[in-house]
Amino acid sequence: xxxxxxxxxxxxxxxxxxxxxxxxxxxxxxxxxxxxAADGSVFALRDRCPHKGGPLSxxxxxxxxxxxxxxxxxxxxETGEAQGADHGCTPKIPVQIADGRVLLDAxxxxxxxxxxx
Amino acid sequence: xxxxxxxxxxxGMAPGRALEKLFELAPDAYEVTIFNxxxxxxxxxxxxxxxxxxxxxxDQIVIHGDGWYIEKGITLYKGHKVTEINRDxxxxxxxxxxxxxxxxxxxxxxxxxxxxxVPGHQLPGVLTYRDLDDVHAMMLAAKSRGKAVVIGGGLLxxxxxxxxxxxxxxxxxxxxxxTLMERQLDPAAGYLLQKAVEAxxxxxxxxxxxxxxxxxxxxxxxxxxxxxxYPADLVVMAVGIRPNxxxxxxxxxxxxxxxxxxxxxxxxxPDIFALGECVEASGQVFGxxxxxxxxxxxxxxxxxxxxxxxxxxxxxxxxxxxxGIDLYSAGDFGxxxxxxxxxxxxxxxxxxxxxxxxxxxxxxxxLYGDTGDGPWFFDMIKRGTDISEMRETLIFGxxxxxxxxxxxxxxxxxxPDEAEICGCNGVCKGKITTKIAELGLTTLDEVxxxxxxxxxxxxxxGLVEQVIKLSLGDSYNPAAVQPMCxxxxxxxxxxxRLIKAKELKSIPAIMQELGWKTSCGxxxxxxxLNYYLICDWPGEYADDSQSRYINERVHANIQKDGTYxxxxxxxxxxxxAKELRAIADVVDKFAIPTVKVTGGQRIDLLGVRKxxxxxxxxDLNQAGMISGAxxxxxxxxxxxxxxxxxxxxxxxxxxxxxxxxxxxMWGSWTPAKLKMAVSGCPRNCAEATCKDIGVICVDSGxxxxxxxxxxxxxxxxxxLGHAKTEDETIEIIAALTQLYREQGRYLERIYKWxxxxxxxxIRQAIIEDPARRRVLFDRFVxxxxxxxxxxxxxxxxxKDAHEFAPIGTLSLPQAAE
Numbered sequence: 001x002x003x004x005x006x007x008x009x010x011x012x013x014x015x016x017x018x019x020x021x022x023x024x025x026x027x028x029x030x031x032x033x034x035x036x037a038a039d040g041s042v043f044a045l046r047d048r049c050p051h052k053g054g055p056l057s058x059x060x061x062x063x064x065x066x067x068x069x070x071x072x073x074x075x076x077x078e079t080g081e082a083q084g085a086d087h088g089c090t091p092k093i094p095v096q097i098a099d100g101r102v103l104l105d106a107x108x109x110x111x112x113x114x115x116x117x
Numbered sequence: 118x119x120x121x122x123x124x125x126x127x128x129g130m131a132p133g134r135a136l137e138k139l140f141e142l143a144p145d146a147y148e149v150t151i152f153n154x155x156x157x158x159x160x161x162x163x164x165x166x167x168x169x170x171x172x173x174x175x176d177q178i179v180i181h182g183d184g185w186y187i188e189k190g191i192t193l194y195k196g197h198k199v200t201e202i203n204r205d206x207x208x209x210x211x212x213x214x215x216x217x218x219x220x221x222x223x224x225x226x227x228x229x230x231x232x233x234x235v236p237g238h239q240l241p242g243v244l245t246y247r248d249l250d251d252v253h254a255m256m257l258a259a260k261s262r263g264k265a266v267v268i269g270g271g272l273l274x275x276x277x278x279x280x281x282x283x284x285x286x287x288x289x290x291x292x293x294x295x296t297l298m299e300r301q302l303d304p305a306a307g308y309l310l311q312k313a314v315e316a317x318x319x320x321x322x323x324x325x326x327x328x329x330x331x332x333x334x335x336x337x338x339x340x341x342x343x344x345x346x347y348p349a350d351l352v353v354m355a356v357g358i359r360p361n362x363x364x365x366x367x368x369x370x371x372x373x374x375x376x377x378x379x380x381x382x383x384x385x386x387p388d389i390f391a392l393g394e395c396v397e398a399s400g401q402v403f404g405x406x407x408x409x410x411x412x413x414x415x416x417x418x419x420x421x422x423x424x425x426x427x428x429x430x431x432x433x434x435x436x437x438x439x440x441g442i443d444l445y446s447a448g449d450f451g452x453x454x455x456x457x458x459x460x461x462x463x464x465x466x467x468x469x470x471x472x473x474x475x476x477x478x479x480x481x482x483x484l485y486g487d488t489g490d491g492p493w494f495f496d497m498i499k500r501g502t503d504i505s506e507m508r509e510t511l512i513f514g515x516x517x518x519x520x521x522x523x524x525x526x527x528x529x530x531x532x533p534d535e536a537e538i539c540g541c542n543g544v545c546k547g548k549i550t551t552k553i554a555e556l557g558l559t560t561l562d563e564v565x566x567x568x569x570x571x572x573x574x575x576x577x578x579g580l581v582e583q584v585i586k587l588s589l590g591d592s593y594n595p596a597a598v599q600p601m602c603x604x605x606x607x608x609x610x611x612x613x614r615l616i617k618a619k620e621l622k623s624i625p626a627i628m629q630e631l632g633w634k635t636s637c638g639x640x641x642x643x644x645x646l647n648y649y650l651i652c653d654w655p656g657e658y659a660d661d662s663q664s665r666y667i668n669e670r671v672h673a674n675i676q677k678d679g680t681y682x683x684x685x686x687x688x689x690x691x692x693x694a695k696e697l698r699a700i701a702d703v704v705d706k707f708a709i710p711t712v713k714v715t716g717g718q719r720i721d722l723l724g725v726r727k728x729x730x731x732x733x734x735x736d737l738n739q740a741g742m743i744s745g746a747x748x749x750x751x752x753x754x755x756x757x758x759x760x761x762x763x764x765x766x767x768x769x770x771x772x773x774x775x776x777x778x779x780x781x782m783w784g785s786w787t788p789a790k791l792k793m794a795v796s797g798c799p800r801n802c803a804e805a806t807c808k809d810i811g812v813i814c815v816d817s818g819x820x821x822x823x824x825x826x827x828x829x830x831x832x833x834x835x836x837l838g839h840a841k842t843e844d845e846t847i848e849i850i851a852a853l854t855q856l857y858r859e860q861g862r863y864l865e866r867i868y869k870w871x872x873x874x875x876x877x878x879i880r881q882a883i884i885e886d887p888a889r890r891r892v893l894f895d896r897f898v899x900x901x902x903x904x905x906x907x908x909x910x911x912x913x914x915x916k917d918a919h920e921f922a923p924i925g926t927l928s929l930p931q932a933a934e
Contacts, residue, residue, distance in 0.1 A: 012924040020637060020663040023924035034924060038637040055679040058667040060640040067640030069667040069675055074640070109927070 008096055008103035014042055015100065022057040022066070025104070029112035032093060033057035034102060035077050037064055043077035044095050044104055046112060050075070050088025120148040123420070124209055124217050126199045126364065127225030128153035130162055131393035131409040133180055135223065138417030140189055146421060149191045150217045152209065155248060156196035158182055162248070163406055169252050169280030192217075202368035204386060221388050221420060224365055224376060228358035228394035228404070233268065237330030243352045246277045255353065259284035263350035266290075266339045268327055270297040272437060274355035275310075278319050279442075281353070289347045290314070291325035291339065293356075301435045301446040306485045309469050313442050316888030322347075360395045360402050375402045380427035382416045390416050398428055405433045410543040432480075434495045436488065443484075445491035448498040449473065450481030461512045467892065470512055477505040490514030492580070496536050513618065529583040538580050542569040546584055553588045561585065602641035604633050609862035613649055622654050624661055638664075645863035648750065651786050652858050655900035662917060668748035671920050672908040673730055681730060682723040684747035685737050686783065689757040689775035689795075690718030699740030703733055717754030717792065719745055728921050734909035743783075743907040750864070751786040752793075752854075755779040756804065760797030760814065769814035771797035774843050778812075781847055784904040785897070787854065788861030788870070806834045809867040810850055819846040823853060823879075824871040832868050835876055838884035852893035853883050855900075859893075 017023045017036040024047060025032040031047035033056045041064070047057045054070030064077045074083040080092040091112055094105035123139075125132045128151050136149065164178040186193045197211035202222070210216045230245035232238055244254050255277070258265070262285045267278045270292025278288045290297075296307030297314070311321050326342040330352055338348040360375030371377040371385035375397030378384055382398075384391045393409050396402070403409060411428055418426035434447035450473045461470040466486060472494065473481035478501050482494040493515040497504065504511050532538075534547030552558060552567045561578070564585055565571055571581040586593050600606050607615070612631065621627045624646050628638060638646070643664035650658040662670050673681035687696070700720055704712055711723035725733055734744070746753060755778050758764065760771030775795040785791075794805035795812040805811025807827035811834050813820040818841040822834035837853065840846040856879060861870040871879060882889050912921070 009927060011927070016919060016924055018663060018919065023919065026923050026926040028927065031923075052677070053679075055675075058671075058675060058679070060643060060664065060666070062637050062639045062643065063635060065639075070677065072640065 007106050008098075009106050009109070010101050010103055012102055013100055014040075014097055014102050017042065017102070020061045022059075022061060024055075024057045027109055027113070029109050031055070031057070032104070032109070033066075034095070034104070035061055035066060037061060037077065042095050042097055042102055044093035045075070045077065045080050046091045046093070048090060049073055050080075050082055050090050051086065056090065121146065121220040122218055123147040123149045123221045123223070124219035125149065125151045125223045125225060126202075126209060127151075127223075127227055127393065127395075128155065128159050128193070128195075129225060129227050129393060130159065130180065130406060131413050132223055132225040133159035133413075134410050135225075135392055135413035135416045135420075136189070136191070138414050139420055142417055143421040147221070149189070150219075151186075151191060151193045152197045152199045152211055152215075152217075153193065153195050154198040155250075157249065158186070158193075158195075160249065165246075165249065165252050166276035166280050168249070169255060169277065170283035171280075172283075175249060199364060202364060202389075204368055204389075207388075219388075222390065223416060224370075224384070224389060224391045224395060225393045226361040226364055226395045229361045230354065231357040231359050232354055233327060233356060235327050235329050237332060237336065238354075240330060240332045240336045241334070242332070242336035242350060243330060243354065246273055246353055246355045247358075252280075255281060255351065256284060258351040259286045261350055262286060264289070264348050265351040265353065266347050266349040267353045267355060268339070269355035269357070270294070270321065270323065271300065271355065271357070272298060272435060274353070275314065275437065277353050277355050278314070279317070281351070282317065282319055286351070289320040289322060289349075291327060291341070291347075292321065292323045293326060295323050297321065297323070298437075298444075302444070302485075303450055303471060303483050305471070306444070306446070306469055306483045309467070309485050310437075310442065310444060313467075313886075313888060317886060358394060358404055360397065362395050365391065365395070373397050378428075380415075380429060381419050381424070382412055382428055383419070390419070392416050399430055401430050403430070405435065407431070407433050407543055432495070432498050434491065436491070443486055443488045445484040445488035446482065447491065447495040448479070448481035450483050456480070459508075459512045467889075472512055474504070477503050477508070479504055479511075492537065496532075499537075529580065530587055538584060539568075539570040544568050544570040549581065549584045550588050553585065558585075559589065559593065601645060602639055604628075604635040604638050604642050605631060607631060609645065612646070613653070613859075616649055616653055622650065622658055624650065624664060644669075648786060648788065648863050652900070656903045662920075669750070671727065671730065671917075672734075672744055672746075672748060672912065673725065674748045676723065678724075680724045680726055682721050682747070683725050683730070683733055683737075684715065684719055684721050684745040685742035686745040686779070687719040687742075688779050689755055689772050691772065691776065692720075696740055696742055699737060699742070703736045706736070707733055709733075715747070715754075717747075718756050719747075719754065721747070728923075731912050731918075731921055735913040738907070738910050738913055744909045746783065749786065750789050752779070752782045752784070752791050754792055755782075756792075756794035756808070758795075758797045758802040760795075764797055766800060767797035767814070768816050769797060769819065771795040771803065771812070771814050774812065774814070774819075774846065775803075777843065778847060778850060782851065782854065782901075784906065785854065785858070785901060786904065787858050789864050789866045791854065791857075791867065793850075807831070808834065810853065812846060812850075818842065821846060821849050821853075824868040824876065826866060826868045830868070835871070837876075837880060848890065848894050849883055851897040852890040853879070855893040855897035856882055858897075858900075 011025045017034055019036055020038050022033045022035045025034055033045050033047035035043045047055050049056055049068040051073045052070055054068040056066050056068055058069040059066040065074050067074050073086050076083055080090040082088045093108045096103040158179055159181040161178040161180050167173040194215055197213055197215055199209050200212045201210045208216050208218045230247045244251055259281055265281045265286040265288045267274050267290045270290050278290045282288045296304045297310050315321055328340045328342045330336055331338040331340055336352050338346050340346050362372045362376045365376045366372040376384055376391035376395050377397050378391050382390050392412050415426045415428040432448040437444040457474045459472045468486035471483045479497045484491050532546050536546045538544055538546050549568050549570050558564050571578045599608055601609055615631055619630055621630055627646055644666055647661050647664040667675050673683050675681055707729050709722045709724055713721045715721050755775040757772045757775030761767040762772055791809045793810045794803040794808045796803040796805040797814045799813055805813055806822055807825040811822040820839055821837045823837050825834035826832040840849055857867055857870055
C-alpha cells in the first residue's frame, strides 16, 4: 500500500486520520506523526517533542498546533517550533495530498534517518 | 443659631436610618435625644432569623454601636419606655420619670405582634417573634430539643420555624390560608415552598384554624378546629403585626390603623413626625424595610427644611431568609383580566418563575429556586420599563439579554445610577459610585462601612463588587474572574452557567455562542468543555475523544517513554486467584516489564506498548476485570480495610460497603480524579481521612468525610455528616459527588472546590436539605446509565481502532530512495 513515486511516499488516506487528531507512521527515521487539523490540512512532524521526546501524535490538536501529552509544550504543526515561552524545534516533513492520499517527502525522511536514525 | 431639640421615641431601624441621613445632611442642626423601650442599641431586625438559627450573633447585627451615639452627641435612654407626650408643654416623659423637651419629635414606636386571643394564649411557653428578647426566649426553649408549633406561615413564621429547627426542635407550622406566604407568593410558588419546607423536616398544616392552646401551667399543645392536636413545648405566634400607636392616640394625634401621616411624614401635629411600622400613609401600613427607609429619608430631609420631600408607597420586594430556600417576590402578581403572565418551570432544577405583565410593562415577579434576576425584575417594575423588545427572553433574566450575556460587568455598567443594588439598606448604584469617588474607597469593607451596601444580608456582595470594579477599573481585583484559557475571557463558572442557560450541547456550539477567540480551542479548554458537556447533558452529548487527554482517549496511562500502564479494577481492593492468574498470564504473554502494587489497592502493569493495549484488555476482560480508570478525571479507587469480616475492631462491613460504592459509582466522570476509602473503625486503616471522600464506620453507622488530600497538598478531611445505613451513606456520597460534578471547575479537586464554595454550602445542600440531596442523587443515577460502559470492552470490540495501530510502516528501501 505504501506506493512510491519518485520523491513522495503514499502513507495512507487522509480520511483515516481523525480531524483534530494524528496517526503514527513507522519509519527508518523513527516514528513520524501525521496530523490532520480541524480545517482538514495535513502536517507531518517527527513524533518526538523537542522537550523530553514525548510522542506528539498522542497530543491534543488545536488550530495548527499540538500540545505534547507529557508536559504540555505546544508545537506548531507548520514549523515544528515550540510556541510561547518554550524553545525547541522538531523536524518537519513536507506533505502533499493527492486524490485524498497523504504523501510524505521521501528525501526529508531519508535526511532525518541519517541525522537522527 | 442654637441647636433645635429633636426627640426620638424608639430606636429601631427606621429612626436609626433617619438620624444617619439627618447627620449626613445637617450634622449640627439638632441636639438629639432617643428614648428606647428596649435596653439596647439599634440592631438589624431583619437579621434576627440568622441569629435564631445560630448563623449570626447579636454583635454581628448591630447597626449602631454605643460609640456611634457618643460620636454624634446623642443622648440615648436605653430601657426607657415613654409614657406621655405633652403637646402643650412640648415634652415627653419616660416611665422612669425622665422628661425631655422637644422642638421636633419623631414617633417611631414600631409595631406589636398580633396575638390571636384563643384560649390559652397567655400560657407560659407562648411567644411572639418580634425582638431579640423573643429570639433569646426561643433559643432557650429550643435547648429542650422538644416540639414547637409556629402559628403563621408568612415570612416571619417560616423564618422562625427554620430557626427553631436549626436549634434542634421538631417544628410544625400552622397556616390559616391554603398556601404559604399568600401575600407574597402565588399558589404555585407557595406549593413549591411548602414542599421545600417539608423536605427540611418541618411539618406544614395549611387551612389550620387554631381552636385553643392547650395546657394548664404551661403550654402542652395546640388544638385545631378540625380536632387535630399537635403536642408542643413552645408555641410561637407569628401571624402579623399591628402598628403601635397607643402613645400617639393618647396624645390626641390622628390615629387610624396606624399614626396617620401626610406625604411629608408629619402627623396631625406638624412638629411631630411619625416613622416606621407605627405609621399609616396613603391608607397603608408597612412591615418591610425598604419603604421604612424611604420614610426615614423623607423625615431627614423635612427636618433639614426640604419641604418637597414626600413619601409615596412603592412596590416592594421580599426575599425569604432561610438558608437553602431561594425565594423572591416583587410587585403585584395577582391574576386579572387585563394582565398577561410568562411562566417558566424547570422541575429538575426546582425552578419556578412567573412574571406578570400589563400593557407590556412588568408589574410583578415571583421567583423560586433561581432568584438571581430578582433585583433586575424589581428595578423594571419600579421604573415601569417597556419590555416589548425583550419579551421573548425576558423570563430567562438579565444574562440572556443581548450583548450583556458574556460580560457580567456590562450588565452592571448599564444600570442607571438610581438602580438599587442593596435591597436591605436601600443603596443605589449612584450612591456607591459617588462615595467611592468622594472618599477614595478601595475595598469592599470600606464601601460597606460608608454606604451600608451589602452590610446586612450580604446577598448583593457580588453586585457591589462589580460596581466597585466599574469605578476603580482593574486596580480592584478581589474576586477576579480567571478566564478558562487564552481562547475566552469567560471563567469556568460563567461557561458552565451559560452551557445550561443557553442549552449548548456541543463544543462548536459553545465556541460559537460564547465567542471563542480561536477556531477550535486549545488543550486547556477543550478537555474542560468536553467534561462540562458530558456532565450537563448525559445521554445527549457524544464524547469528543479528540478533546480528551491521551490517557482518557486511550484508557491507559502514558509513561515517559510513550508506553502505557494498565490497571484493572479490583472492587474495594479485593482480588482472587483467577484474577491474579489472568494478570500473571498477561504479563508473560506481552512481556510486560514491571508489575507494581498501587497505593489504591490494585495492580499496575507498566510498560505496555500502545498497539498491545486492546489485546491486553481482551485477556483481562475475559477474566472478568474491567478498566480501573486509573487514568481518569473520574472515580478511581475505593480503598477498604477488612472490617467486620475479619477484624476484631471492625464496627461495620467496610469491605462490603467499599465494593458497593465502587460498583455504584464506577465510570462516572468528575472535574478531577476522585479517590475514596472506607475504614471499618476509627483506627482508620484504609486512610479514609485523606481521601476526596472517605467513610469511617462507627458503631452507630457511618461518618462521611470529604475534601481530604494527600498529594501536592496535604489536608485532613472534614466531616460532612453521619448516616445510619449503607443506603443512606451511598445516597449522600453520590449526591455529594454530583454536586461536585456540577459545580467543580475542570481539574479542581474536591478539597479546592469545597474551599471555594464553602463547606457549609455543601453541607446545607447534602445534609440539611434532603430534597436537594435526592434530586442530586437522582441526577447522578441518571448519568450513570450512560457512564457505566467498560471502555476496554468497547475497544476490544473495535472502537477507535485507529488509535492503536500505526497508519503505515515505511520499510527501509522506500524511505532511503
